[in-house]
Amino acid sequence: MINNPALPLALGILKANSANSCAGFSLLDLIRECQEAGIFDDLSHEPHEVILFKKNFLAMNALYQAQRILWQEGIGYLHISPLRNYLAPNSTASVSTQTVQSTQLPCNTRDSALADYYLDWQHYDNTNEQAVNTLLNQFWARCLSPHKITQCCELLALDPALATQRSAKRQFQRMAARCHPDRGGNPHDFIELREAYEYLAGALPA
Template sequence: MLFAKNSTTLPALSDSTSVADISVIKGDNPLIWPLLSLLQTSNKSWKVHHLASELQNKGLMQDLDEDQQKALFKRNFLLMNALFELQAMLLPQHWLQVKAMEIQIFRIIPRNLDSSLREDDALREYYLNWINYDTCPNIIQEMLESFWNRYEDYIGTNPNLMHKGQALAVFELDMNATDREVRRQWRKLALKWHPDRPDGNAAQFRKVCEAWQALREKY
C-alpha cells in the first residue's frame, strides 16, 4: 500500500544506499512549481493520481521504471515529496492539506495546526527522505536534472545566459553567499514571483529559475 498511515507499513529502505550518499543530491524537486500552479488555480480538492495525470499531460513526468508497480511508487514518491516541501514553504500564510485523496490549498490555517501537522509526521518524514526512493543518488540527480530540463522548456527559461555573478545579483546575494543562503533565497523568491501567486510575475519567476539553475551547479 503506497500511502500507509504509519511508518511501519511503508516500503523498506534500500540496502545499497546510505544516508551519506543521499546527502550529495542538490536542488529542489522541480515538481513543486507546476504543482503549485495546479493547486493555486483550482479551488477543488485533488487526488494524487489526478495531479500525476495533469503533469504527464503537460509533459513534465515520464515513466520512471520498466516495472509498472515500481514506476507507480516512484511517481507517487516524487509527488508526495514535492507536496510536503510545498506545504512547509506555504506556511504560515496558507495551509496545504496533503492527503493522498484530498490535496488542497486553504487560505485559513487550521486552529489546531500542530495537531494537523503531527497527523502526517510519519508520512512527511518518509517522503522527505530521498533514501526511501530506493535507488542510488546519481540516478536521483539525473532524474531531477531531466525534470528541470522539461520544466525549463515548459516555462521558457534559458539558464545558459546567466553567469554566477549575475545569478547572485538576482538573488540579492554577494559572492560569499553560502549554500544555505542561496537555497533559502531561491525558495523565497520563487514562491514570491510564481505566476499563480496573488502578486506573482511570470517574467520575474523565469529569471529566478534561470538564476537557480546557474547557481545550483556551483553550490
C-alpha cells in the first residue's frame, strides 16, 4: 500500500482526542492541517480541479486507513463524514455488531463502499482533469459536499455537526406532517423538504 503522509497527522489528531468521544473535526479541518504541514506541496503543478480532488482523496484515504488501525488496536470506531469525524470507544460505538472477529470492522454498506473507493490508490494515480470533471457530476461527489449538506440540514432545522440519518428521518417526518399537500400544505415546500431528507439519508452517518 502507498504511504500516505496524511495518515500520521490524522492518527495524531484522533488519538489526542480519544478520551473525549464528543470531540470531532471536519474533513476541511484535516485538509487545512495537511496544508499547513506541507503535505500537499507536491501537487502545485497539477490543474486546480485535480489538486482539489487529490487533497480530498489523501484526507479521506487517511481517515479510512485510520479507521481500520484504530479498530484493530481496540481504541474505537471512527465515524467518518464530511462535517464531523469522531472516535467512539468500542464500548459505546453506535455501530452494527455483525463482526466475525474483533479485528473486523462493523458492517456499514455505504461506509464500506466509500472505503473501498478511497483505499484504492488507482483512483488517485489515474486521475486527470477530465476524470475529475466527470466525477463532479456523479452521486458520490454530492455526498462529499459540506455546503450541500449544510443547506439540507438548515432546511430540516438540524445542526450539521450533529445530524445523523436517524435525526434527519425523525425531523423530516415531523415537518412533513405539517406541510404535506394532503393536509393543506404547499406542494413545493413538501417536495423541497423530501429532497433534502433523501440527500441527507445518503450523505450522513447512521
